[in-house]
Amino acid sequence: MTLDHFPQGPQDASYAPLVKGDRVATPMYEDPAIFDVEMEKIFGKTWVWVGHESEVPDKGNFKLSVVGTQPVIISHDRKGALHVLVNRCRHRAATVCEIKKGKTSSFQCPYHGWGYALDGSLRGVPYTEGYNTDFDKKDYGLKKLKVETYQGMIFASFNMDVEPLEDFLGNAKPWIDLFMKQGGGFPVKTLGEHQFKVPMNWKIQLENTTDAYHFPVVHKSFMQSLDGEATQQFSFLEDDDGWVEDLGNGHSVMVMMPELNDLDDNLDAPIPERFQALAETLRADYDEDQVRRIVRAVGGCGFNLNLFPNAACSLSFFRILRPVSVNETEIRHIALGMDGGPEAANQMRMRLHEHFQGPMGFGSPDDAEVWERVQRGSAGGGDLDVMVNRGKGLEETSENGLPKGDISAETGMRAAYAKWQEMMA
Amino acid sequence: MKDMTPETEITLDDAIKFLWSEADILDRNDFDAWLPLWHGGHYIIPIGDEVTDFANNLNIVYDDAQMRKARAARLSGGFSISAAPPARTVRTLSRFVFTEEAPGAVTIRSALHVIEDKFGRQRMFAANVEHKLIATENGIRITQKVVRLLNSDGMLTSISYLF
Numbered sequence: 001m002t003l004d005h006f007p008q009g010p011q012d013a014s015y016a017p018l019v020k021g022d023r024v025a026t027p028m029y030e031d032p033a034i035f036d037v038e039m040e041k042i043f044g045k046t047w048v049w050v051g052h053e054s055e056v057p058d059k060g061n062f063k064l065s066v067v068g069t070q071p072v073i074i075s076h077d078r079k080g081a082l083h084v085l086v087n088r089c090r091h092r093a094a095t096v097c098e099i100k101k102g103k104t105s106s107f108q109c110p111y112h113g114w115g116y117a118l119d120g121s122l123r124g125v126p127y128t129e130g131y132n133t134d135f136d137k138k139d140y141g142l143k144k145l146k147v148e149t150y151q152g153m154i155f156a157s158f159n160m161d162v163e164p165l166e167d168f169l170g171n172a173k174p175w176i177d178l179f180m181k182q183g184g185g186f187p188v189k190t191l192g193e194h195q196f197k198v199p200m201n202w203k204i205q206l207e208n209t210t211d212a213y214h215f216p217v218v219h220k221s222f223m224q225s226l227d228g229e230a231t232q233q234f235s236f237l238e239d240d241d242g243w244v245e246d247l248g249n250g251h252s253v254m255v256m257m258p259e260l261n262d263l264d265d266n267l268d269a270p271i272p273e274r275f276q277a278l279a280e281t282l283r284a285d286y287d288e289d290q291v292r293r294i295v296r297a298v299g300g301c302g303f304n305l306n307l308f309p310n311a312a313c314s315l316s317f318f319r320i321l322r323p324v325s326v327n328e329t330e331i332r333h334i335a336l337g338m339d340g341g342p343e344a345a346n347q348m349r350m351r352l353h354e355h356f357q358g359p360m361g362f363g364s365p366d367d368a369e370v371w372e373r374v375q376r377g378s379a380g381g382g383d384l385d386v387m388v389n390r391g392k393g394l395e396e397t398s399e400n401g402l403p404k405g406d407i408s409a410e411t412g413m414r415a416a417y418a419k420w421q422e423m424m425a
Numbered sequence: 426m427k428d429m430t431p432e433t434e435i436t437l438d439d440a441i442k443f444l445w446s447e448a449d450i451l452d453r454n455d456f457d458a459w460l461p462l463w464h465g466g467h468y469i470i471p472i473g474d475e476v477t478d479f480a481n482n483l484n485i486v487y488d489d490a491q492m493r494k495a496r497a498a499r500l501s502g503g504f505s506i507s508a509a510p511p512a513r514t515v516r517t518l519s520r521f522v523f524t525e526e527a528p529g530a531v532t533i534r535s536a537l538h539v540i541e542d543k544f545g546r547q548r549m550f551a552a553n554v555e556h557k558l559i560a561t562e563n564g565i566r567i568t569q570k571v572v573r574l575l576n577s578d579g580m581l582t583s584i585s586y587l588f
Contacts, residue, residue: 100578191483192472192482192483193472193483194472194483194485194581195578195579195580195581196580196581196582196583197580197581197582198582198583218506220504220505221499221502221504221505221508222499224498224499224502224504225495225498225499330580335483343481346481347480347481350482350483350484350487351487353483354483354484354485354486354487355492358485359485359581359582359583359584360470360485360486360583360584360585362495362496362499364583365505365507365508365583365584365585366505366506366507367583368507368582368583369506369507369583369585370506372544376544
């Protein structure tokens, strides 16, 4: 036996060939060994969305989050800096925080009492005389991730050599800028979230954010619950003005209602019927220009922006995925509103969010059902590929020099899988 | 049901029989029978145990009469893949306590356990439920129902039936 034929462990395997351009191999949904490598090579290497600044607005605020499968704490320290820390005591590994969100001056391990500052540095060790003189607290701070923010969104990476966040976001940045206009002149803040887990591989969710093709099929019962004008708005598959665009680095955007891309435009357009009562309420406190701006922002943007590997700015909310295992994924639908904005407007945003999103929305349960069906179906025919070829060969080239397909094209999925392939090589 | 007026006292026995009847209706997904049990008000599944200002917080469900009707239509219309068919459910409601009593109006808290079955897997939910009930000439009616799921601010699953 020569070294050339030495058996390779799973960590040495390259899974890159499982992506075949316009199709992907079934084991990508099914093989636990691939999942483990994804956690290392993707979630362990790139920028991962962990939270929004409005979730930790003040000094001393913290919030629990995850990067891949690893528990982390987002912490806002006394000097105003944000930290993302692995939620694991450096002594014997117990979590140092199990409160989902709050305010504190330090984190203390419940097991032996090691205490950490908000920046993760180790401050207190009970009975230090039991350690040798070479023990230095400086060596035992909570493990820190690299942290950068863009437009209030907090990203973290285990990779200290990762490219600057703004380079990674690249062509997605102008779309994020547009998305944040739904503050209607106020800062965007989170208004709570819906959370549900689905027995599926995380990439089934990743694919879905730029999948317009499923909308009229899966969301028929949601459409039936809308008034005429809103039905018209969500009939984007019938229109011919939408598109899906590869933005590079695995990111993509699906434009469903181009007239709502820039919420500062078309402020003279008639106020839709379902927003007229809100507009009337707002007129008591705001001038007509502000009323129109706020009302237009309440309805959200006209596009879904997919940020590889775990986040989306979707119409009016953040959609965050968390891979748990090869066939289990947790989804968070974070509602957004106007910080300091009118109560009536934020109430309407929450009611619109409740209507479609979350465990008992009129949309999400039907998404969850078909995603679970994909996972159940992919247990069969492991030799067959999953097709993401819709629109292939019909695409144009965007201003960014990247593929741009029609609204129902699977261009966004191909963009994500190309990045997956690059990172898994 | 005995003859009622808006002043008729609702006994614990009356309230329990009403809630068990509602539970049976919901396990049978008989929304045509469920909607008339209401007299205005909201059907609410809040997030977190402490929330009382439901309108100014994000809820899992915050349905007025119109949204309840739309929800019933969605769940029974045959066009929702998650509800055609829905998971089958068996629920028990127990540990009944009156928390408020007035002539013709009570608030009753109870414990709810629901087990659902679909795709050969079973899921379990537990909740504290609070009904506000009133006496009307047509019998007892619901004016508010708040279902506080034990894990409402944690990871749930998608749900295509009613609690």
